[in-house]
Structure formats: C-alpha cells, structure tokens
Amino acid sequence: MLTAVVGADGVGRCPWGAGDGLLAEYHDTEWGRELRGRDALYERISLEAFQSGLSWLVVLRKRPAFRAAFAGFDPEAVARFGDDDVARLLADAGIVRNRAKIEATIENARAVLGLAERDEDLDTLLWSFAPPPRPAPPSFADVPATTPESTAMAKALRARGFRFVGPTTCYALMQATGMVDDHVAGCFRAAGAGNGTGTALTGEDTPG
Structure with missing residues (x-):
C-alpha cells in the first residue's frame, strides 16, 4: 500500500513526495493547492501535456526552460508562434x-x-468541473486515474479546440491545481490536516 511516508524531518508526506528534494518541494508547496488565473492554468495544461508518457520529475526539472522557451506561458505571445518558433523549440535541449x-x-x-x-x-x-470535497484517500492505490469530471473536462476542452487533453491528463491537472485533493491520509497536506490547502496560488507566486 502506497501510504504516507514519514521523513527524517518527522513530517508525513505522500510517498511520491517523500524522496527527491525537488519533488518534495513541489508536493509541499504546490500540488493540491488551489491555483487560479488564466496564464497559470494554461501553463499547467501545457506541462501536463508534455508530461504524458514521462516522469513528472523530468518536466519539473525542465520547468524553468519551458517558461523561457514559451514566453512565460503568456497565451497571447504563444498564440503568435509560427514555423520558426516550432523549429527553435525542436532544437531546444532544455525542454521536451x-x-x-x-x-x-x-x-x-x-x-x-x-x-x-x-x-x-x-x-x-476548468473550475466548473471541480467535484465536491471528499475525504483523503487511504493510500495511492485508492486514487483514480480518471473520473467522470475529468472525462467531462477533456470533452469540453477538445470541443473548444484544445489538444493533448485526455481524461487522464485532465485528472492530473485537477490534482495539481487543487480541484481535487489527493494527498493521502497521514500526509501533512491531506484534507483536514490543518494545512491551509484553501490558500490560492497565482501565476506570480507559483514556485520554481
């Protein structure tokens, strides 16, 4: 059972966030916290799409390079990218x-x-698909890969011209941005643990 792991600091964390320092920081300060704002959410959609088929740690390590390559994930700027930009990005070893x-x-x-x-x-x-709050899952074995809400979100996004937004990617987005809280029971960030998960992040205070 992938239950919470207590680290050397005596703090219980989700098992995936209890090892690598960068993952631990992301787990502690970002994952599952409410994230609002067009540009910040566009960035998360983009990074979740790049993560498909890869380890999230790979994308997390490359996040500063992604931000530089994609104009800080400003949709107005990225929407103007053309063939020369695609060629530039394909030559950029800092990103995927x-x-x-x-x-x-x-x-x-x-x-x-x-x-x-x-x-x-x-x-x-995006937030219209957030389900009601639920108890912390006992372990990561109890965390789904998709939900009816993530399936509905993917359908709605595809209908509006979005790509690489399947139900699994959308559920990962929902987890990352606090639409759902999948910190497992025993994790200091879990629902009901007095961890302040209702504090919203913006694109300006997103770490990394």
Missing part, C-alpha cells in the same frame, strides 16, 4: 522536444484566446 506536444501547446494558446468568442474564460471553465 516533441513536435506534437509543441504544436499542441501553440494551438492550446490559441484555444485559450478563442474562449472569449464564447464569452468564457479558462479559469471559470
């Missing part, structure tokens, strides 16, 4: 050099801007 994911990130920036034509915004759209 996958053409389909790079092109999807550019198309998703355009889709973010296109939401205005529907009188929608990315923050409101």
Whole structure:
C-alpha cells in the first residue's frame, strides 16, 4: 500500500513526495493547492501535456526552460508562434522536444484566446468541473486515474479546440491545481490536516 511516508524531518508526506528534494518541494508547496488565473492554468495544461508518457520529475526539472522557451506561458505571445518558433523549440535541449506536444501547446494558446468568442474564460471553465470535497484517500492505490469530471473536462476542452487533453491528463491537472485533493491520509497536506490547502496560488507566486 502506497501510504504516507514519514521523513527524517518527522513530517508525513505522500510517498511520491517523500524522496527527491525537488519533488518534495513541489508536493509541499504546490500540488493540491488551489491555483487560479488564466496564464497559470494554461501553463499547467501545457506541462501536463508534455508530461504524458514521462516522469513528472523530468518536466519539473525542465520547468524553468519551458517558461523561457514559451514566453512565460503568456497565451497571447504563444498564440503568435509560427514555423520558426516550432523549429527553435525542436532544437531546444532544455525542454521536451516533441513536435506534437509543441504544436499542441501553440494551438492550446490559441484555444485559450478563442474562449472569449464564447464569452468564457479558462479559469471559470476548468473550475466548473471541480467535484465536491471528499475525504483523503487511504493510500495511492485508492486514487483514480480518471473520473467522470475529468472525462467531462477533456470533452469540453477538445470541443473548444484544445489538444493533448485526455481524461487522464485532465485528472492530473485537477490534482495539481487543487480541484481535487489527493494527498493521502497521514500526509501533512491531506484534507483536514490543518494545512491551509484553501490558500490560492497565482501565476506570480507559483514556485520554481
């Protein structure tokens, strides 16, 4: 059972966040905390798409390079990227050099801007799929890969022109941005542990 692990500091954490220092920092300060704001959420959609098929630690280590390569994940800037930018990104060893994911990130920036034509915004759209709060899962074996809400989110995003947004990627996004809290029981960040998970992050205070 992948239950909470108590580290040398005496603090219980989810097993995936109890080892590598960078993962531990991400676990402690970001994962499962409420994240709001168009640009911050666009960044998370982008990074979750790049993570598909890879370890999250790979993407986390490359996050500063991703931010530099994609203009700080400003949708207006990325939406203007053309063939020269795709070539530049494919030559950038600091990021994940996958053409389909790079092109999807550019198309998703355009889709973010296109939401205005529907009188929608990315923050409101994504958070509309957040389920009611639930008790902390006993272990990671009890954490699903997809949910009805993540499936509905993926369908809604694809209908609006987004790519690389399947139900699994959308559920990972929901976990990362606090739409669901999957810190396991015994983790100091778990629901009901008095950890302040209701404190919202913005794009400006996101660590990394």
